[in-house]
Amino acid sequence: MDASVFFQSWSGVLRVVVVGVLAYASLIVVLRLTGKRTLSKLNAFDLIVTVALGSTLSSILVSESVALVEGVVALGLLVLLQFAVTWTTVRWPTLRDVVTADPSLLLSDGAPCRRTLRRERVSESEVLQAIRDKGGQALQDAEAVILQSDGSMAVILKGG
Structure with a gap:
């Protein structure tokens, strides 16, 4: 060498x-x-x-x-x-x-929005991980999960 x-x-x-x-x-x-x-x-x-x-x-x-x-x-x-x-x-x-993408609703009232998940190429396990990062345990613990225009996920937990 x-x-x-x-x-x-x-x-x-x-x-x-x-x-x-x-x-x-x-x-x-x-x-x-x-x-x-x-x-x-x-x-x-x-x-x-x-x-x-x-x-x-x-x-x-x-x-x-x-x-x-x-x-x-x-x-x-x-x-x-x-x-x-x-x-x-x-x-x-x-x-x-x-220039910017609109936010996308990935989960509503604990139920995955499957068409949006597919279009945005996001798996349910990735949504669940975002929910757990915010203190939830299951998909049903979230009122909504939104894919923001910067690619991050905003999680709104039920009762929170």
Whole structure:
């Protein structure tokens, strides 16, 4: 095995440290300027942007072919696009329907909504797990289970 798998040069290590600190600081500044919504997990679109930001930061750190300025511009572009999409979806409900999914009722009064479960690709055991996470023991303990637009399950227990 070639030793370069473990270590190539001190200049590479130094580049990662310097560029990493500067890219991280730039990301913090960009995120502070754009507000809390940028890293929210309100829907699948928000999650995708968060993952893309992490992937971009990773590329800046480890890829010598990506210059710091190019990487910071890429981070800024992702955040700007996120801001533009969320700004427009707040103002135009039609666009919101394109970007975000509506919540889906998975269980009503203890009875599974089988057609919705199938459409959303959720099993009864996953619904039961969500109910148990909230303190219930069985499907019948829940008044409703709703699959939220961010993929989480909201559980409303009976008598709660």
